[in-house]
Amino acid sequence: MSAYLKEDKILFSCDFFGSHIATTDVYVTDEGRVYEAAKRYFAEIMMPFNKVIIKNIDKVLLKDISIIAPSHGPLYPNPSFIIDAYKDWLESPAHNKVVLPYISMHGSTKKMVDYLASSLVQKGITVELFNLAVTDIGKLAIALVDAGTIVIGTPTVLSGPHPNVVYGAYLANALRPKAKFISIIGSYGWGGKTVDILAGMIPNLNIEVLTPVLTKGFPLEKDFKALEVLSEEIEKKHKEQGFK
Template identity: 55%
Template sequence: MALAREIIKDVYSVGAIDWNRRLFDALILLPDGTSYNSYLVKGSEKVALIDTVDSTMSEVLIENIKEVNIDQIDYIIVNHAEQDHSGTLPRILELFPDAKVLTNPKCKDLLINLLFIPDDKIEVVEDGEEVSLGNKTLKFIYAPWVHWPDTMFTYIVEDKILFTCDFLGSHLATSDLFIEDNIRIYEPAKRYYAEIMMPFRVPHVQRNLKKIRDLDVNIIAASHGPIYNDPSFILDLYDDWASNNVENEVIIPYISMHGSTEEMVRYLTDELIKRGIFVKVFDLTKTDLGDLAMAAVDAATIVVGAPMMLANPHPNVIGPIVLLNALRPKTRFVSLIGSYGWGGRLVESVKELLSNMNVEFIEPVVAKGYPKEEDFRRLDKLADDILKKHKEALKRH
């Protein structure tokens, strides 16, 4: 069913809502589905299509374009080559063989290698270059590493609309064209930031936020999720998430085989709460890793709970730790609690797995077997140490 919707005069949303998708990149859970946003711009002289959609939704895009009732597409703007935004490009070029693909050099190389787009179909645009559609002007702004090296933004100068591709998006399938409820969009937007943008927080997210702040923008239209007709909402959130400021929060991802580590987690959680620290606990046998990533956006401290298994941390702890290491949250402090039977490299292994994070390690608490009175006193000290570190970190901002 076709569903082309006008954003403002002669600018249309022609993308696809994917209500049923639940996994992205064979890794990221999508509890709310997603959308692949594509935008058609009718100028007085020429027509441009900004991004396409995932190949699974090709027919939806094609039907939506037909509904706008155009004879020709002159330019296809590719802001980013990843297939959820470019997958239908070959089909669109078949339907509109005279169209030119406009993109940047890095994206051109990716389109040739990922989708076999002919070299002579692609024209490279420079950072800051403008292309006229008649009464509408498209300006291209390079925005590398949010989240691939090829990303760029497209800005309609007269209408003050910024198309940011993945940047500032959200995995959310909704019938709303625009953000109607800031509370409803908050969690999908934060989850999206945590899973996709957080590794590039410094300097790339911060740098590209400044580029947007320097523009006069009335509408932000990303390639996933609904459109922001109040850009300050998402920009203010990103300013906070991408800053160096942390909150008085501890997250505790853990595994427990026979109850020893779980008892230590329970005790430490209670002690942290008594000290006025907000705590989120994640049993990794049940946790959606997107929830863990989202909680890591603001937390000052991560405490890993891990039992020893065959001289190393339990295997089900390793994956989430590796993920956190790759996401590189602004967390300041890390510690470890857990238990062992006869020995191994529990502490050393966790430190190595988190080597990508710029953090201070707080003295861990590792018990031999089930925790004893001495171990609980060490957990008391760990809670005190965390409180002290938080006070110092929060004072600095």
């Protein structure tokens, strides 16, 4: 719920346009710092409601606004700064970017992740890696806002994905990012249902699954070739979508 004080043209936007930032400054002073904190707030709180927001955003934005005063974070004396950022996060197509959350116990999956990441980078695709053993999960949420493709890297543990990866997949499913493609890479010892389990964990995502690459133990030449094929497929799909 938002309130508009027409005499002073102030929009009290409640959670909308909020930022995860604690500061004694009443107004935004450093837009770069607030941009990151507001994107985090958007990713963690607003992104699941993307479609509802797009449908209703003009109800508040058609007002003549001189200040936006959210209930979290500093006030915006330059409302177009945060309005333009929201329009980008909500409505722009995904970027030419792959977000790659992964974990590796003994290094096999990590080897695959590094290979795929450098192959994608050589094709001009931005890659953001998140080691789920140590990552700040909020930063992963931020990266998901405009990722075109998500690639999950996991070893098989107890017949399925590693528990930290389960957490990451649960988060991605709950946040409903606009990514169009997803794949899974990783290493196993003897077998399991890693791909089926992960695929079943993301029903909220309207997303195409690209051929996964699973290797037995440490990756070999044929596995790197399969990763190269995946990298080429991602490049082709991003070009078809016109991701920039």
